[in-house]
Amino acid sequence: MIVRADEGRTIIIINTDEYTRKVQNFLTENNFHTLQKLLQQCNLIIDKKKIKFLTQKNPQTHTLNAQIKLHKPGNPIRPVTNNTKAPSYKIAKHLTDVLSWNLHTSNQYNVKNSIAMAENLTKIEINENHKLITYDIKNLYINIPIHETLKITELMLNKENNAQITKQIITLLDAILKQNYFEFQNNLHVYQLEK
Numbered sequence: 261m262i263v264r265a266d267e268g269r270t271i272i273i274i275n276t277d278e279y280t281r282k283v284q285n286f287l288t289e290n291n292f293h294t295l296q297k298l299l300q301q302c303n304l305i306i307d308k309k310k311i312k313f314l315t316q317k318n319p320q321t322h323t324l325n326a327q328i329k330l331h332k333p334g335n336p337i338r339p340v341t342n343n344t345k346a347p348s349y350k351i352a353k354h355l356t357d358v359l360s361w362n363l364h365t366s367n368q369y370n371v372k373n374s375i376a377m378a379e380n381l382t383k384i385e386i387n388e389n390h391k392l393i394t395y396d397i398k399n400l401y402i403n404i405p406i407h408e409t410l411k412i413t414e415l416m417l418n419k420e421n422n423a424q425i426t427k428q429i430i431t432l433l434d435a436i437l438k439q440n441y442f443e444f445q446n447n448l449h450v451y452q453l454e455k
Contacts, residue, residue: 299315409437
């Protein structure tokens, strides 16, 4: 096969088996796993029959679209992506349910969406001593510390679940939050940090 060299304008003719071996070595040395293998390892939170459904048939890299914030100084952007074709989209939706079953939070101030928040606010009695404060966090999602979020979630899960279920949830959550993925030889790979 013909491939480009890393530097310069050089092309290389390389045996396909050697090329495949080099890529496979890279995958092994850098702890990449196929998505199917990752899902199979999570057998306590994913039914074996659902693995095929949770695997995206034609994954696509999502693209960034920018919405201009005219109400802000300098008109920064709001990044918007549609990741419904991302390899982990269906898994993330499933994991939302798994987390709600296994992560018991007693926070009474969670809201589903802005409509539910508006409805809840109409039920609150407000007097002259109350103040309503809103916060606008710049680039909230890309500023969430993933490692710390995983540790906090793990601590909360361990309170009411066995260690194996917690480990499987954290393993999937880690892969989803990192969103490092690509395809090689019809296999979808996700990057997973060593624990």
